[in-house]
Amino acid sequence: MKAFYQSKKVFITGHTGFKGSWLTALLYNLGAEITGYALSPKTQPNLFQAIEGNSLCKSIIGDIRDVVYLHSQMKKCQPDIVFHLAAQPIVRTSYEIPAETFEINSIGTANVLDGIRLLDNPCVAVMITTDKVYENNETGQAYKETDR
Known part of the structure; x- marks a missing residue:
C-alpha cells in the first residue's frame, strides 16, 4: 500500500473530523501529499x-x-x-436543521x-457515507449493499 500512495496528491474533505483525521494520519504515513479541506474542528x-494534523497536510479551512x-x-x-468525508453526520442534528443538513450533505x-x-486530469474519487442509510434490524451482522 505504501508504494501506491507514495507521492500521490490526495485531497480530503472533512480532514479535521474524527475519520478524516485518522485518514490524514494514515495517508501521511504512507507517503501521500495531502491537502485537506474542512471546517475548523x-x-x-x-x-x-x-x-x-497541520504538520501532516496542507490544511484549508473552508465549507x-x-x-x-x-x-x-x-x-x-x-x-x-x-x-470525500465532509458531512453533517449527526442524526439528531439533521432533525433540528434538515435543510442545512441536506445542503451540506x-x-x-x-x-x-x-x-x-x-x-x-482524471482522478480517483472515494465517497465515504454512513451506515445510518440502512434500516437497523438489530441482527448483529454487517450491512450488505442489498439491505434496505
Missing part, C-alpha cells in the same frame, strides 16, 4: 490537533457549500485521489463531484 480537544473556494482549492491541488457532495469534473 468543533470540539476542544480534538483528534486533528492531537495528531498535529464545501462554498463552491467557488472549494473548486479553486481542488484546482490548485490537482489531486490523484479525492476522499447533498449539495456539498455535488460540489465535490463537480470539482472533480473540472480538474485537468
